[in-house]
Every structure is written in C-alpha cells, then in structure tokens.
Amino acid sequence: ETGVTQTPRHLVMGMTNKKSLKCEQHLGHNAMYWYKQSAKKPLELMFVYSLEERVENNSVPSRFSPECPNSSHLFLHLHTLQPEDSALYLCASSQSRQNEAFFGQGTRLTVV
C-alpha cells in the first residue's frame, strides 16, 4: 500500500455518461496530481493542485474537470468522453516540489 488510494480500479463508461474518479492520500502531503497513461505513450501530467489550489492545467480538454476539496482528496469528473480517452489514470501526491512523489494504483478507464 503506497498511501495513495484510487477508486474505482476499473471503470467502463459510455460516451454520454458522467462519472468521477477519486483519489485519497494518507501521507500529509500538500500537492496532488492527475496523470494520464495511454498505450505506448509516456505518462502525461494533466493537473496539479497545491494547497487545494489548481496551479497547473496542462491543456486538458474541458470534458475532464478536477476538484480538490481538501489536501487529502482529489477528484476527476468525467463527462462526454471519447474512446481515445481510454487510459490508465494515475493520481500522485508529494510534499513540495523537491520531494518524492507517490502514486496510486490507478484507474483503468475504458470508454465505449
């Protein structure tokens, strides 16, 4: 157990559905991140939250909407996704920019 927990582990959704991914960290960190891992591509940063404020949005389409209600929880709200959004979505946390990042086990998303 890494201290970063993601739910659900697997999700299949239709293109008209709305769903949310959840991430919780038990490490007392002050920054949380969403990354996307598509087949045969390096991990890509989607969003960064520091002290519950979004500090970076890496040109992600608006059909992905992050929410960080407190320093321990991070959500990724999904709506009207496309099949090409199918990927492994990984959450991570760290304490400041110079410290080690810890990742969750990911949510395997399939859009049909």
Place this chain on the structure above:
Amino acid sequence: KQEVTQIPAALSVPEGENLVLNCSFTDSAIYNLQWFRQDPGKGLTSLLLIQSSQREQTSGRLNASLDKSSGRSTLYIAASQPGDSATYLCAVSFRGGYNKLIFGAGTRLAVHP
C-alpha cells in the same frame, strides 16, 4: 523543450546478470530525478529519488547515479531476478514548474530463469 529519454526501450536477460538502464534529460536545471517501477496494469512504485545536489542513491540491489551537467542518470540493478521483470520509468522534476514530473517512455525489463 524539456524531455526525458530512456534507453533501451526493452531488455531481456538471464537471471543473475547485472544491468544498467539509462535515462537522459534535456535541461540540467532540475529539482530531482526519480526512478519508478511499474508492473503491467498497475500503478508506479517509487524506487529511488536523487536530489539535484546528490550524485547517487542506493537501495538494496539498486543504485542510481545522477550527472546533472551531462543530463544523464543510470539505474544499476545487481544480480537480477525474475521478480525484477517490470517497466522501469525515469522521471525528472525540472525547475520552473511546480514539481511537474516529466517521464521517459520506460525500459521494459524481462529477467528469465
């Protein structure tokens, strides 16, 4: 553009061999470099973190070195075992952003008995 490259893309070795995985990055202004392990369909497990002021870190059979001036890091795995089979990812936190890790594409390692 800040980029991270890993060589080789894949490696298959017999058990017991000592291995070197390579990582290069385009900008020497970094906060740190991290090596991760990823098993198929799973999340990332942090192996080693090297701060920009450090030259190497060791954990068990793993040793990672950092040469900031040349933009290179190596991950050395001693006496490889079948359980080491996984994808190894190098990630760099470049200065100028908020701990945004830029990842390489990874080295897929297979250690066969």
